[in-house]
Amino acid sequence: MYGPNQNQTSITAQPTAGRAPHSLPSLYALRERQEKIAMLTCYDASMATLMDEAGVDILLIGDSLGMVLQGHSSTLPVTIEDVAYHTACVARGNKTAWVLADMPWGSYHESPAQAYANAAKLMAAGAHMVKIEGGAWVAPTIEFLTQRGVPVCAHIGLTPQYVHLLGGYRLQGKNEGDAQRLQAEALTLQQAGANMLLFELIPAPLAASITAQLHIPTIGIGAGPDCSGQVLVIQDILGIFPGKKARFVKNYLAGRDSIQAAVRAYVDEVKSGVYPAPEHSFGVVSKG
Numbered sequence: 001m002y003g004p005n006q007n008q009t010s011i012t013a014q015p016t017a018g019r020a021p022h023s024l025p026s027l028y029a030l031r032e033r034q035e036k037i038a039m040l041t042c043y044d045a046s047m048a049t050l051m052d053e054a055g056v057d058i059l060l061i062g063d064s065l066g067m068v069l070q071g072h073s074s075t076l077p078v079t080i081e082d083v084a085y086h087t088a089c090v091a092r093g094n095k096t097a098w099v100l101a102d103m104p105w106g107s108y109h110e111s112p113a114q115a116y117a118n119a120a121k122l123m124a125a126g127a128h129m130v131k132i133e134g135g136a137w138v139a140p141t142i143e144f145l146t147q148r149g150v151p152v153c154a155h156i157g158l159t160p161q162y163v164h165l166l167g168g169y170r171l172q173g174k175n176e177g178d179a180q181r182l183q184a185e186a187l188t189l190q191q192a193g194a195n196m197l198l199f200e201l202i203p204a205p206l207a208a209s210i211t212a213q214l215h216i217p218t219i220g221i222g223a224g225p226d227c228s229g230q231v232l233v234i235q236d237i238l239g240i241f242p243g244k245k246a247r248f249v250k251n252y253l254a255g256r257d258s259i260q261a262a263v264r265a266y267v268d269e270v271k272s273g274v275y276p277a278p279e280h281s282f283g284v285v286s287k288g
């Protein structure tokens with residue numbers, strides 16, 4: 001439906017009336033035929049219905065909700081109950097999109113068994129997959145969950161739950177050593193059973209190279225155009241999150257008269273590769 005040779009009569013993405021519900025195979029098929037995957041954060045039922053109808057492939061109940069809904073200055077105060085509540089709201093409004101829920105701070109760090117008990121709460125609330133921030137050290141947890149039927153999206157690069165260790169929301173993988181570590185971690189997480197990989201704030205060439213090495217779909221935010229898909233925070237694409245804008249943010253409501261039109265324009269620009277442009281991405285990995 002979004003192939004490069006279609007005869008489009010309008011510049012907006014086509015609504016997905018009749019789209020079959022997404023599944024892991026249907027998402028893998030998007031990567032296989034090089035159709036970009038469009039993901040947005042979503043925290044409530046009305047937005048879930050709107051995004052599903054606008055053709056968003058994956059709805060992310062991100063722990064960014066701590067910042068954009070709750071007004072905290074980081075994602076650390078978010079609880080598993082908070083994410084489960086918003087996941088249930090999204091699941092009620094959604095028909096066909098894939099529902100991905102974040103494992104918040106402290107919900108998977110103690111042990112694989114703790115992670116499983118908390119992932120079970122999100123799956124019971126309506127999630128199809130959970131997302132876990134962290135490098136090689138989360139591999140045993142990912143193995144434990146996926147062996148027990150919980151699909152997992154791994155999240156590397158800038159991992160906002162580790163902001164105090166990382167010293168800010170900064171570009172990761174900037175030098176060759178860090179880039180090589182991220183490349184190795186991506187392979188380790190895929191081997192552990194991760195079904196999807198999200199990179200946040202890494203140089204575009206590094207995201208391209210890791211994506212080429214993997215068989216699972218990759219989703220980028222501030223990671224350049226050569227990922228299998230893209231994600232942004234809904235408040236950012238509507239221009240309603242106060243404060244400094246990250247480089248990857250693009251306002252899709254500007255010049256449009258509805259949230260529907262903005263979300264469709266985002267889907268359309270991800271599918272066509274217009275977003276992200278070079279100004280939304282970071283450049284080459286430096287020596288040293």
Ligand SMILES: Nc1nc(=O)c2c([nH]1)NC[C@@H]1CN(c3ccc(C(=O)N[C@@H](CCC(=O)O)C(=O)O)cc3)CN21
Pocket residue numbers: 063064067068075160169170171201222233235236241244245246247248
């Ligand atoms: N509204 C919102 N949007 C997000 O994308 C988001 C959240 N909240 N909360 C959780 C994390 C925090 N994120 C952030 C926050 C700030 C930057 C930022 O301003 N980064 C600088 C990087 C500068 C550099 O290292 O070169 C930038 O200019 O993009 C990036 C990601 C992403 N996530």
Ligand SMILES: CC(C)C(=O)C(=O)O
Pocket residue numbers: 041060061062063064065102198200221231232233
């Ligand atoms: C910014 C995205 C990738 C996220 O993890 C979140 O919304 O919490």
